Amino acid sequence: MAETENRTFGVVSTGNWKDSFYESFEETPLLTAILTVMCYGILVLVGHIREYFRFLEKNRGHTEPKIKGFVPLLQSWESFYTRNVYRRIRDCWNRPVGSSAGAYIDVIECHSDDYNWSLELTSKQYHVMNFGSYNYLGFSERDGPCAKAAIQSLSDNSIAVSNSRQELGYTHIHRELETKIADFLGVEDAVTFPMGFATNSMNMPCLVGKGCLLLSDELNHASLVLGSRLTGATIRVFKHNNMTDLEKKLKSAITEGQPRTHRPWKKILIVVEGVYSMEGSVVRLPEILELKKKYKAYVYLDEAHSIGALGPHGRGVTDYFGINPKEIDIMMGTFTKSFGAAGGYLGGSKELIRHFRVNSHSSIYAATVPPPVARQIISVIDIIMGKDGTEEGMKRIHQLAWNTQYMRRKLQEMGFIVYGNKDSPVVPFIVFYPTKLAAISRKALEMGLGVVVVGFPATPVIEGRVRLCMSASHTREMLDRTLGILNQLGDELNLKYSRKSLPVFKEDNSLLNLKMTSGQP
Amino acid sequence: METLPATWDMYDLFQSFLRTPTYHLIVEVCLVLLIIKLIFSKSYKPEKTVLSEKEKDELIAEWTPEPLVPDIPEDHPIIKLMEKNIVTGPPGKYINIRNKSCINMATMNFLGMISNKTIEEEAVRCIKKYGVGSCGPRGFYGTMDVHLELESHLAKFMNCEEAIIYSYGFATISSAIPAYSKRGDIIYCDEGVSFAIQKGLAASRSEIRFFKHNDTEDLERLLIEQQQKDKKNPKKAKVTRRFIVIEGLYLNYGDICPLPKIVELKWKYKVRIFMEESFSFGVLGSSGKGVTEYYGIDIDEIDLIAASLENAISSIGGFCVGKKYVIDHQRLSGLGYCFSASQPPLLAAAATQALGILEKDPGLVTQLKENCLRVHEGLNKIEGVQIVGLPFSPVKHIRLVEPSDDRDLDIQTLELVADRSIENGVACTVARYLEKEEKFLPPPSIRIAVNCQLNSTEIDRVVTVLNDSFNQVFSL
Numbered sequence: 001m002a003e004t005e006n007r008t009f010g011v012v013s014t015g016n017w018k019d020s021f022y023e024s025f026e027e028t029p030l031l032t033a034i035l036t037v038m039c040y041g042i043l044v045l046v047g048h049i050r051e052y053f054r055f056l057e058k059n060r061g062h063t064e065p066k067i068k069g070f071v072p073l074l075q076s077w078e079s080f081y082t083r084n085v086y087r088r089i090r091d092c093w094n095r096p097v098g099s100s101a102g103a104y105i106d107v108i109e110c111h112s113d114d115y116n117w118s119l120e121l122t123s124k125q126y127h128v129m130n131f132g133s134y135n136y137l138g139f140s141e142r143d144g145p146c147a148k149a150a151i152q153s154l155s156d157n158s159i160a161v162s163n164s165r166q167e168l169g170y171t172h173i174h175r176e177l178e179t180k181i182a183d184f185l186g187v188e189d190a191v192t193f194p195m196g197f198a199t200n201s202m203n204m205p206c207l208v209g210k211g212c213l214l215l216s217d218e219l220n221h222a223s224l225v226l227g228s229r230l231t232g233a234t235i236r237v238f239k240h241n242n243m244t245d246l247e248k249k250l251k252s253a254i255t256e257g258q259p260r261t262h263r264p265w266k267k268i269l270i271v272v273e274g275v276y277s278m279e280g281s282v283v284r285l286p287e288i289l290e291l292k293k294k295y296k297a298y299v300y301l302d303e304a305h306s307i308g309a310l311g312p313h314g315r316g317v318t319d320y321f322g323i324n325p326k327e328i329d330i331m332m333g334t335f336t337k338s339f340g341a342a343g344g345y346l347g348g349s350k351e352l353i354r355h356f357r358v359n360s361h362s363s364i365y366a367a368t369v370p371p372p373v374a375r376q377i378i379s380v381i382d383i384i385m386g387k388d389g390t391e392e393g394m395k396r397i398h399q400l401a402w403n404t405q406y407m408r409r410k411l412q413e414m415g416f417i418v419y420g421n422k423d424s425p426v427v428p429f430i431v432f433y434p435t436k437l438a439a440i441s442r443k444a445l446e447m448g449l450g451v452v453v454v455g456f457p458a459t460p461v462i463e464g465r466v467r468l469c470m471s472a473s474h475t476r477e478m479l480d481r482t483l484g485i486l487n488q489l490g491d492e493l494n495l496k497y498s499r500k501s502l503p504v505f506k507e508d509n510s511l512l513n514l515k516m517t518s519g520q521p
Numbered sequence: 522m523e524t525l526p527a528t529w530d531m532y533d534l535f536q537s538f539l540r541t542p543t544y545h546l547i548v549e550v551c552l553v554l555l556i557i558k559l560i561f562s563k564s565y566k567p568e569k570t571v572l573s574e575k576e577k578d579e580l581i582a583e584w585t586p587e588p589l590v591p592d593i594p595e596d597h598p599i600i601k602l603m604e605k606n607i608v609t610g611p612p613g614k615y616i617n618i619r620n621k622s623c624i625n626m627a628t629m630n631f632l633g634m635i636s637n638k639t640i641e642e643e644a645v646r647c648i649k650k651y652g653v654g655s656c657g658p659r660g661f662y663g664t665m666d667v668h669l670e671l672e673s674h675l676a677k678f679m680n681c682e683e684a685i686i687y688s689y690g691f692a693t694i695s696s697a698i699p700a701y702s703k704r705g706d707i708i709y710c711d712e713g714v715s716f717a718i719q720k721g722l723a724a725s726r727s728e729i730r731f732f733k734h735n736d737t738e739d740l741e742r743l744l745i746e747q748q749q750k751d752k753k754n755p756k757k758a759k760v761t762r763r764f765i766v767i768e769g770l771y772l773n774y775g776d777i778c779p780l781p782k783i784v785e786l787k788w789k790y791k792v793r794i795f796m797e798e799s800f801s802f803g804v805l806g807s808s809g810k811g812v813t814e815y816y817g818i819d820i821d822e823i824d825l826i827a828a829s830l831e832n833a834i835s836s837i838g839g840f841c842v843g844k845k846y847v848i849d850h851q852r853l854s855g856l857g858y859c860f861s862a863s864q865p866p867l868l869a870a871a872a873t874q875a876l877g878i879l880e881k882d883p884g885l886v887t888q889l890k891e892n893c894l895r896v897h898e899g900l901n902k903i904e905g906v907q908i909v910g911l912p913f914s915p916v917k918h919i920r921l922v923e924p925s926d927d928r929d930l931d932i933q934t935l936e937l938v939a940d941r942s943i944e945n946g947v948a949c950t951v952a953r954y955l956e957k958e959e960k961f962l963p964p965p966s967i968r969i970a971v972n973c974q975l976n977s978t979e980i981d982r983v984v985t986v987l988n989d990s991f992n993q994v995f996s997l
Contacts, residue, residue, distance in 0.1 A: 064846045069791040071762045073701055073824070074850055082853060093660045094852070096669055101656035108666065121669070133656040133663070134862075140652045150653050150867075151645050158611035158635045159644050159871050161628075162690075162831035166599060167950040167968075168616065168627040171608040194837055195689035197861035202691065202720075205958075207589065222860040230723055254584050255577045267586040295581060298589050329589055336862035341654040342688065355590035358599050364953045365716045366691040367831050372644070373865060376653040452661045 017321055022422045023241075023281050026500050028432065028462055036432045036462045040085075043434065047084025062117050081457075087116050089438035092453055095445075098125055101133035101140045101340075103473035105450055128450040129478050131468040136309035136425050137396045138473030139340035139380050145388065146340065149379040150372040157371035165363040177374045181345050184381045185315065185333075186325040189353035192345045193362050194369045196304060196334030199344030201227040202361040204271075207300070207330070208233040211266040213253050215246060215297070217283075219276050224302060228271065234258070240279070243287045246270070250295045268297040274306030274317040274333075278459060278467070280420020280428050282310070285321050289328075298329040308338025309425045314384050314397040320423070341376040343369050396472035400425055403479060404470045410483050412503065415496030422503070425470040428454075430463055431495050437464045440489055447485045602936075606943065611636045614974045616948045623948035624979055626969050631804055631915045632885045633974035634835035634875045643874040644867045651866040659852075663863035667870045674873050675840050678880060679810060680820055683848040686840045686872075687857050688864040690829030693839025694797050695721035696857035697827050698766065700850060701795075702727045706762040709743055709792065711735065712961045715772045718797055719960055722766070724856075731960070734774065737782040740765070744790040763792040769801035769812035769828075773952075773963040775910020775917050777801070780812055784822045793824040800916055803833025808883040833879070836872040838864045889915060889973035892980065896971050899984030903991050909966065918952065918966035919987070928956075931965045934994055939967055941990035947983050 054063070063083065064074050091110055099106040107126045110119040133140065141147055153173065163169030174192065182190040193199045204227030208214060212233040216224065219240045228235050236253070239245040250268065257264050270292065272283045283301070292299050303316045311319025316333065318325040325331055331347040346356055357363055369377075384393040404425045411418050416429040431437060437453040444451050455464035468482075490496045572580070593600075609617040613636040616625040634640060647667065657663035668686060675684035687693040698721035702708055706727040710718070713734035722729050732740040751758035765787065767778045778796070787794050798811045806814025811828070813820045820826070825847055830838040841848060851858055879885060890913050897912040900919060909918040924931050935951045942949055952968040975983075 062845055062849065070793070071760060071791075073762065073793065073847065075703070078854070079850070082850075086853070094664050095662060096664050096666055097662055098666050100650065100652040101654075101662060102652070105662060107662070121666075130662065132661050135656045140654055140656045142649055142652050147648050147652060151648050154641050154644055156610070158613065158835075159640065160635075160831065160835060160837045160868065161608075161612055162630070162835060162837070163612060163628050163950075164953070166603060166953045168606055168608060168612070168618070168948060170603050170606070171610075171612075175607060195692060195857075195861060197857055198689050198692050201695075201857075222856050226724060226856055229726075230720065251577065251581070255572055255580045264584055265586070267589065296584065296586050298586070334862070336654055336656065339654070340652060340656060342862055342865045350595075351592065352590050354593045354595070354597065354600060357603065358593055358597055359955065361716065361720070361955065361958075362691070364955055366689065367837055370837050370865070370868060372648065372867060373653055450662060 017286055021282075021284075022503055023420060024500070024503060025279070025281075025419055026417045026430075026498060028430070029497060029499070032432050032497065033462045036434075036464070039433050039435060040456070040461060043085050043088075047080060050084060051080065085434070089434070089441075090116055091119060092438055092441040095450075096121060100142045101130060101135050102142070103130060103135075103138065103471065103475075103478065104128065105130035105133070107445060107450055126445055126448070126450075128445060128448050129474070129482055130450050130471070131474075131482060132450045132452040133471075134305065134337035134469055135340060135471045135473065136305075136338040136400055136469070137314065137340075137380075137384070138471050139338065139376075139383075141340065145383070146376050146379040149375045153371045153375035159372065160367065160370040162367045164366055165357065165368050167364075169368045171368070171371070173371050173374045173378075174368055177369065177378055178345075180378050180381050182347055184385060185331055185345075185347045186318075187331055187347040188326070188350045190345050190347040191353050191356045191360070191363075192335075192343060192369050192374075194343045194367055194373070196336050196342070196344035197223040198362060198366070199332060199334065199346060200224050200302065201230065202366070203332075203346060203356060204228060204300070205231045205361070206356060206359050207231070207298075208267060208269050211258065211263070213265045213268045214271060215249055215253075215268065216271045217241065217273065217276075219279060220271060220273060221277070221302065221304065224271055224273070233269075240276070241281055241284055243284055243291065246288070247291055247295075250291060250297060254295060268295065269300055270297050271300045272302070274301060274303040275310060275421075275424050275426060277305050277426055278428065278454065278465075280418075280424040280426040280467075282306070282320070282421040282424055283317060285317050285323060289323065300330040301328050301332065303331065303333035304344075305337060305426060307333040308380075308384065308397075309400060310423065312397070314338070314393065335373070335377050339377050339380045341373045341380070343373060343377070400470060400472040403472065403474050406476075407468065407470060407479060407483070410479075411486070412498070414483070414487055414490060415498045416486075416490060417498045419465070427468040427470060428465045429468075429495075430465045430497065431493075432462060432464055432497070434464055436493050436495065437466070439493055440466055440495070443489055443492075444485060447489075449482055449485045598936075614972055614979075618943055618948055621943070621946060623943055623946050624975070624983055625972065626947055626949040626983060628972075629800070629832035629916070629970045630835050630972055631833045631889055631970070632809075632835070632875075632879060633972055634833070634878070637875070637878065639878065640835075640871050640874045644871050647867040647870040653867065654865055655863045657863070658861060659858065659863045665863070665866045665869070667866045667873065668863060671869045671873045671876075672840075674876055676842060678876060679826070679842045681826075681842040681848075682845040684840050684842045685848050685851050685855070685858060686830075686838055686864060686869065687855070688838050688861055688868075689857070690799065690831040690837070690839040691717045691720075692857035692861065693829060693841065694718055694795075694799075694827040695724060696855045697825060697841050697851060698722060698764075698795065699725040699856070700854040701825075702762060702764055705760070706764070707747065708764045708766055709740060710766045711768065711771075711778070713771045713774050713963070714766065714768055714797070715799075716955070716959065718766060718768070719958075727764075734771075734961075735776060735779060737779055737786065740783070741786060741790075744786060744792065748790065763790075764795055765792050766795045767797070769796055769798035770805065770914060770916065772800050772916060773918075775914040777805070777812060777815070777911060777914075780816050780818055784818060787822070794822070795825045795827070796823050797827050799827075799829040799832055799839075802828040803879055804886065804889060804915055807886065809833065809879050809886045830868075830872045834872050834875045836868045836875065838868055838872065885973050889971065892973055892975050893917075893971045895977065895980050896969065896975075896983065899980060900969070900987065902984070903988045905995055906991060915971040917969040917971070918963075919969065920964055920966045924964060928965060935965055935967050937994045937997075938987070938990045941993055942986050945986045945990065947986040949987070 109124040200223035335341040
């Protein structure tokens with residue numbers, strides 16, 4: 001039994017992890033690349049013509065007025081892009097929602113009378129399948145034990161605690177939360193913050209400073225980039241998940257020392273994410289740890305998208321690779337995704353966490369985690385760890401793993417270019433053109449499917465993509481319906497670009513099929 | 522025109538060649554040789570030291586990094602104090618520390634919104650409708666209707682075109698500043714600004730010029746200086762954005778910025794104003810709209826107002842208000858807005874509810890003002906300390922009149938006072954700073970936050986307890 005489970009859910013602790021580590025990033029066909037760039041070119045050209053005739057427009061409240069003597073507030077290219085490219089398809093983002101971010105979501109229709117300059121909410125709602133929210137384990141729920149616990153904490157505690165941790169903002173509920181999360185992660189101690197983004201940006205400056213080197217993956221999240229910038233350390237970027245490049249940079253850093261002075265670096269910190277949210281790739285952690293040992297660097301691991309969502313026990317990438325979490329110096333993650341809450345944590349050795357408690361910007365200048373949110377996290381951890389006395393947690397973890405593999409496999413079979421790791425619950429597929437992004441987003445919504453589309457500047461110009469976020473709350477029937485919709489749209493909009501043969505990896509489709517016909521709830 | 526035959530040309534050339542003196546030929550040959558040599562010779566390069574693989578390995582083996590974090594002992598005073606003063610239950614008007622119910626003078630719960638029943642009910646309704654988290658950033662299905670409601674309510678309350686909300690107070694201003702001010706721009710900033718603003722300045726990578734706290738003459742001096750520089754380099758001046766960054770009510774000083782004068786300077790020197798109103802929003806002005814209402818200044822004069830929802834509103838989050846074109850820019854460029862999960866719906870709904878309460882009952886603001894005056898008057902009687910901050914400010918700092926040269930010693934004294942007053946039933950805290958990171962470190966103080974719900978007996982008790990605590994500590 002144990003062995004079957006291991007094979008199904010991609011634990012790679014036994015044997016060589018590389019055997020079952022499969023990632024793919026199919027190259028863009030040249031012609032498509034050229035046409036996509038041309039597509040943007042036309043948009044920009046039309047934009048320039050529009051700008052020329054802008055004086056004819058009646059409603060000009062949304063464009064920057066010229067105030068005599070003042071330098072324009074907005075940078076010209078940025079706001080040009082917003083006005084002329086983003087504005088035309090802006091209804092594909094920021095869609096207002098009138099329900100919880102569960103398996104289904106109620107998207108409120110927006111209507112515009114003035115070519116998308118302003119959007120008005122209508123009374124119409126689309127009840128659609130939610131493949132856009134980061135609700136990996138399906139804990140964004142309106143009822144059930146977690147919501148109940150959160151409601152209870154409102155009367156036991158308060159909605160929020162606005163004091164900082166060191167100024168009487170540290171309550172029993174925070175102590176409980178921090179012990180719980182440390183236990184869950186398998187680290188000595190942990191500290192929590194009410195915003196995931198701020199966990200990175202406010203705490204990285206406590207770790208490194210001038211004379212230190214930060215080696216950062218090129219696709220790291222904006223919060224890590226901002227945090228790195230605020231440290232004052234030298235930042236060098238290595239190619240995404242490319243260990244040869246990382247080793248080259250580590251080697252030259254140590255042998256050459258700091259630029260100009262050639263003094264040795266004080267410390268070197270490698271900053272990586274567990275699962276990359278735009279590519280769906282999983283960090284090559286075993287290799288990073290080898291390099292860490294060889295070059296005595298420290299590792300900062302951001303598990304925003306992997307905690308709860310990866311590994312046989314839902315404990316993130318370390319669990320996935322069967323690595324002891326204590327080998328990682330700083331374990332960071334957020335509660336926004338799998339936990340259906342908000343905020344972030346840092347885990348590590350006792351000394352490290354003491355340092356954060358005393359010296360973190362957040363410990364002194366900002367509020368602590370709101371009690372209802374903390375309660376939600378605590379009860380979710382209890383469920384995942386099976387401490388509530390049910391199998392619910394394990395069931396959800398298995399369901400998510402199965403959903404992920406099923407979805408990825410089927411999309412590949414249909415001929416979409418699917419990016420990323422076979423076990424990553426973030427499933428992006430490439431559609432290239434900005435026009436197709438808008439088309440698929442709008443059509444899918446009408447057909448009952450909510451997906452996220454991402455284009456330039458969040459991705460490279462030629463790699464506009466649709467992103468599906470898998471959830472344990474999706475049922476087999478929902479997956480099949482989604483695949484049906486995507487298949488139809490794929491044919492209609494000509495999105496099936498893949499020219500590659502289907503991948504083969506260890507736990508192959510025989511197992512998937514087996515699971516599909518039998519054990520699937 | 523007739524062209525000469527080519528043969529003649531060559532012939533003539535040859536003849537003249539024969540006629541040239543020998544020394545001339547020699548010189549020319551030498552020159553040609555020199556040019557050839559220059560073309561083919563390699564340019565000078567200093568010898569590069571190429572390390573062998575073995576040497577590299579040795580260097581790598583030799584290198585020992587510093588420890589990741591400094592050693593902080595298990596019994597560090599701050600850790601000990603945090604564990605000692607751990608809070609049970611809600612931090613309302615009373616706060617439960619060390620199994621004792623203390624009057625809460627530490628939480629910025631100015632309007633008593635914590636534990637308000639209507640707000641709580643609204644939060645319960647929200648959890649039942651939306652769950653706890655929103656599971657996504659605003660762009661990707663993380664915009665709930667309660668967020669939009671809060672935004673439009675804030676815009677309406679502040680009489681502005683548009684409002685934007687962030688999910689964390691600290692992230693609000695620190696994301697807003699770098700959304701507009703980039704490398705090469707200039708920011709004039711008050712020396713007394715709080716830490717979140719300082720981080721925003723750092724993230725913007727602009728040129729920062731600090732002026733003395735609330736000193737408009739110093740600000741004008743800097744502006745004139747820049748005006749002269751601009752005259753020398755008008756091309757650069759044309760693309761350099763300028764901003765004045767101020768706080769409405771300064772957390773670190775409890776005083777108000779001289780806004781009318783600053784607005785005057787804005788138009789005179791063409792600088793935009795960003796104002797942080799975390800501690801004046803819901804506090805100043807007759808209906809709590811902040812410093813602009815207090816001075817009677819048109820809110821459109823200020824380009825951007827940012828504030829936290831964590832103080833008077835007692836939720837978690839922050840917001841910015843201003844003109845539509847200004848605020849909308851943040852929806853794609855505010856890092857903490859775009860790349861962070863949205864505020865949990867229950868917190869947004871709680872904020873909307875609190876805002877509604879404030880709107881309906883401006884008496885809260887008046888009550889708060891009266892309490893502030895009363896607390897100020899009482900505290901002023903304590904000997905050996907000075908009360909920093911305006912009488913009607915809900916944030917007050919109690920500083921030692923005669924500080925010693927040793928900052929740590931003074932903090933210890935104040936720490937003792939705070940400890941004693943907690944023992945005696947009044948919860949207050951020493952204002953904490955990251956001493957190495959602050960640009961201009963304020964002197965040590967005990968920071969008092971006034972709640973509008975306090976009655977006169979409670980205020981008298983606060984004053985007595987603090988007075989006794991100070992006397993006890995001073996007599997040690």
